[in-house]
Structures are given as C-alpha cells and as structure tokens.
Amino acid sequence: MSEHAASAPGHDAADIDRHVKVYITVFVTLMVLTIVTVAISRFHLPVPMAIAVAMLVATIKGSLVACYFMHLISEKKLIYAVLGLTVAFFIALLFLPILTVHNGYWMRG
Amino acid sequence: MDIPYTVEVRRDTGLTNGKIGIWLFLASEVMLFGALFASYILIRTGAADWPRGDTILNVPLATFNTIVLITSSVTMVMAWASLMRNQFGKFRLYMGSTVLLGGVFLVVKYFEYSHKFHEGLLPSSNNFLAIYFTLTGLHMLHVIGGMTVNAYFLGPGAKQWKTNPTWFANRVEHSGLFWHFVDLVWIFLFPTLYLL
Numbered sequence: 262m263s264e265h266a267a268s269a270p271g272h273d274a275a276d277i278d279r280h281v282k283v284y285i286t287v288f289v290t291l292m293v294l295t296i297v298t299v300a301i302s303r304f305h306l307p308v309p310m311a312i313a314v315a316m317l318v319a320t321i322k323g324s325l326v327a328c329y330f331m332h333l334i335s336e337k338k339l340i341y342a343v344l345g346l347t348v349a350f351f352i353a354l355l356f357l358p359i360l361t362v363h364n365g366y367w368m369r370g
Numbered sequence: 371m372d373i374p375y376t377v378e379v380r381r382d383t384g385l386t387n388g389k390i391g392i393w394l395f396l397a398s399e400v401m402l403f404g405a406l407f408a409s410y411i412l413i414r415t416g417a418a419d420w421p422r423g424d425t426i427l428n429v430p431l432a433t434f435n436t437i438v439l440i441t442s443s444v445t446m447v448m449a450w451a452s453l454m455r456n457q458f459g460k461f462r463l464y465m466g467s468t469v470l471l472g473g474v475f476l477v478v479k480y481f482e483y484s485h486k487f488h489e490g491l492l493p494s495s496n497n498f499l500a501i502y503f504t505l506t507g508l509h510m511l512h513v514i515g516g517m518t519v520n521a522y523f524l525g526p527g528a529k530q531w532k533t534n535p536t537w538f539a540n541r542v543e544h545s546g547l548f549w550h551f552v553d554l555v556w557i558f559l560f561p562t563l564y565l566l
Contacts, residue, residue, distance in 0.1 A: 340390070
C-alpha cells in the first residue's frame with residue numbers, strides 16, 4: 262500500500278481493519294478454489310478442457326493474491342506500467358516455442 | 371550517507387525506492403519462470419505422450435503444501451498489517467508463523483523428493499521429471515530465499531522497529547511482495563505439474 266509509505270505505522274487503523282477483513286475473505290476463497298482445482302482433476306476431463314479449467318482457476322487464484330495480498334488493486338501507475346510491459350514480454354515468451362514449428366522454418370528465415 | 375526515499379515517496383514515481391525496486395525484481399522473476407513455463411509447453415507439446423502428473427507425483431502432499439503456502443501468504447500480510455496497527459507482538463507471531471510454514475513446505479518437499487529418488491525417479495529419468503525437478507527446485511530456492519529474509523526481519527532486523535518503524539514496515543511489505551509472488555508461482559505450478 263503505497264499510501265502508507267509516507268505515514269507512520271499505526272495510522273489509519275480503520276483502513277487496516279477493513280483490509281484485514283478482505284484478507285480473510287480472500288484466504289477462504291483461495292482455500293475453496295484449491296479444493297475445486299483438485300476435485301475437477303478427479304473428473305479426468307479431456308486434456309484440452311482440463312488444461313483450460315485448471316488454468317482458469319489458477320488465474321483467478323493468482324489474481325486474488327496479486328490484487329489483495331500484493332495490493333495491486335490500489336497501486337501507483339508506474340507499477341502498472343512495469344507490469345504491463347512484463348505481461349507483454351511474458352506472453353511473447355510463451356508463444357516463442359511456436360517458432361520451432363515446421364522444423365524451425367521460421368528460424369531459418 | 372542515508373539511503374534516499376526509504377520512507378518518503380519520490381515525487382516523480384509516487385513510490386519509495388524500495389517499492390519500485392522489488393517490483394522491477396519481480397518483473398525479472400516473471401521472465402525467469404516464464405522461460406521455464408515456455409520450455410514446459412514446448413517439451414509437452416513435442417512429446418508423443420505425456421504422463422498425467424498424478425500418476426507419478428503425490429497429489430495429497432502437494433495439496434497440503436498448497437494450503438500451507440497460501441496460509442503463509444495470509445500470515446505474511448497480517449504481519450505487515452500488525453505493524454501498521456503498531457502491534458509489534460502480533461507482528462512477531464505472524465512473521466514467526468510465516469517462517470514456520472515456509473519450513474513445513476520445505477520438509478514436505480524433502481519427503482516428496484527423497485521418495486522419488488528412492489524409487490529411482492531422477493531428473494535424468496524422463497522429460498516430465500526433468501521439468502518437474504527444475505521448476506519445483508527453482509521454486510524451492512525462492513522459498514528458502516524468502517524465508518531467510520523473513521527470518522532476518524523476525525530476528526536481528528527487527529531492531530529497526532525501535533529506530534525507524536516506518537522504514538521497517540516498508541521493508542516488511544517489500545519482503546511480503548516477494549513471498550506472495552512465491553505463493554503465486556506455486557498456484558500455477560501445482561495444477562500444471564500435479565494435476566494435468
């Protein structure tokens with residue numbers, strides 16, 4: 262929470278109390294979603310669907326951690342800019358293996 | 371000379387230097403794990419057949435470890451919230467729990483690894499195990515790193531609470547950002563390696 266950075270600890274106690282309630286809610290949600298992830302895997306869905314569902318649940322869980330525990334929901338613009346750039350490069354990285362399709366046709370240029 | 375912008379925010383960034391520093395570091399970490407995830411996708415899509423993780427790995431143990439790591443993320447954020455409420459005693463309790471839970475995670479992982487080694491399942495056995503040991507091994511190193519920093523703030527580093535409480539709270543927040551990132555990576559590793 263960057264707005265706390267300049268304030269002394271102990272200030273805006275009511276604000277922190279509200280945060281703590283959110284942390285507990287997120288914690289319970291993460292626990293439930295962990296059980297959901299494991300339960301879904303027991304159904305032995307077709308692989309593409311299993312991957313899609315598992316990644317969807319993981320993305321929801323990851324977003325909850327990033328938004329609330331890492332306070333990204335109320336962060337400064339510069340952090341969003343850094344992360345925006347990171348996401349772009351991360352996606353590029355994940356698609357990089359496609360270049361190896363067709364026995365490296367694209368690599369040979 | 372004092373380190374600048376540890377407590378007060380810079381006008382141009384609106385942040386303390388520590389905050390922007392840890393986020394830049396985490397951005398580099400995303401690329402590190404991203405490269406390995408890309409390798410996983412490449413190896414898996416290129417394989418004639420790929421084993422389901424639960425036929426080789428111990429899902430109940432990994433589920434337990436997921437719960438342990440998520441709980442440690444909550445205790446970490448509660449440690450920071452305790453400092454913001456001026457409750458140093460509670461901070462020690464929550465930070466101690468965070469370090470302890472990190473230790474539990476490592477002990478469970480030790481049992482998982484040693485069980486695999488006893489069965490003769492090594493990184494050299496096949497591509498699945500190679501990427502499993504690489505990803506979880508790197509993640510484990512991060513857990514050890516996070517635990518070390520957290521243990522420092524619980525022990526000798528805690529002296530700063532008396533001299534500069536705001537800086538101390540900021541440092542705990544930054545250490546927490548790293549710890550949550552470690553949790554976040556595991557949230558993706560768990561289904562990827564164990565359930566699919």
